[in-house]
Amino acid sequence: MRTSLVVKIGGSLMDRVPDLIAELREFRVLIVPGGGSFADLVRASQVGDQDAAHWMAIAAMEQYGWYISSFGLPVTERPEIPRAATVLLPYRALRDLDPLPHRWEVSSDTIAGWIAARLGLELLLVKSVDGIRSGGVLLDRISTPVETGDVDPCIIPFALARGVKVCVVNGRRPGLLRGVLGGESRAGTTICI
Numbered sequence: 001m002r003t004s005l006v007v008k009i010g011g012s013l014m015d016r017v018p019d020l021i022a023e024l025r026e027f028r029v030l031i032v033p034g035g036g037s038f039a040d041l042v043r044a045s046q047v048g049d050q051d052a053a054h055w056m057a058i059a060a061m062e063q064y065g066w067y068i069s070s071f072g073l074p075v076t077e078r079p080e081i082p083r084a085a086t087v088l089l090p091y092r093a094l095r096d097l098d099p100l101p102h103r104w105e106v107s108s109d110t111i112a113g114w115i116a117a118r119l120g121l122e123l124l125l126v127k128s129v130d131g132i133r134s135g136g137v138l139l140d141r142i143s144t145p146v147e148t149g150d151v152d153p154c155i156i157p158f159a160l161a162r163g164v165k166v167c168v169v170n171g172r173r174p175g176l177l178r179g180v181l182g183g184e185s186r187a188g189t190t191i192c193i
Helices: 011-024 036-044 050-069 091-097 108-119 155-162 176-181
Strands: 005-009 029-033 086-088 123-127 132-134 137-139 166-170 189-191
Touching (some): 005 108, 011 029, 011 050, 011 123, 011 176, 029 050, 029 108, 036 050, 108 123, 108 155, 166 176
Parallel strands (some): 005 029, 005 123, 029 086, 123 166
Antiparallel strands (some): 166 189
């Protein structure tokens, strides 16, 4: 088992959160929430100011974080190495440090990458896909930027530039997350140099 890890749970997995928490509970992971339907509301509202939209989307991540924590996990507002499975409520840290550009291409994927880089940890992106596809092909490993719609456009170049190892796995496959965290399974796509 890895000592500590940053795990981003995609918003598309809201219906799977209880099962995912059961798989994550025994590991030392800092859980970064996606934005999901909360962020979709921000997008649909067509906010005129990019800065306002940025902070509203991060507030949407925080709402999803509270939802994830409602299944019995503690929360923190500080990006720090976890001693147990803990949900990060990211708004305050991002507001205080404001480390990333304010644009839609920087989503919770890149925010989770920034947190992993800051802590010197690997990142596990838990999504509703088997990994990253480019040109219709599921990729096992990525060491140079590729075009894909499976992750936000900034996470791959961000991770490669900062040396953050990122693994993308499918949270819709029961038991896969626990297997990957326990070192028993290898699945999805790995981003690293």
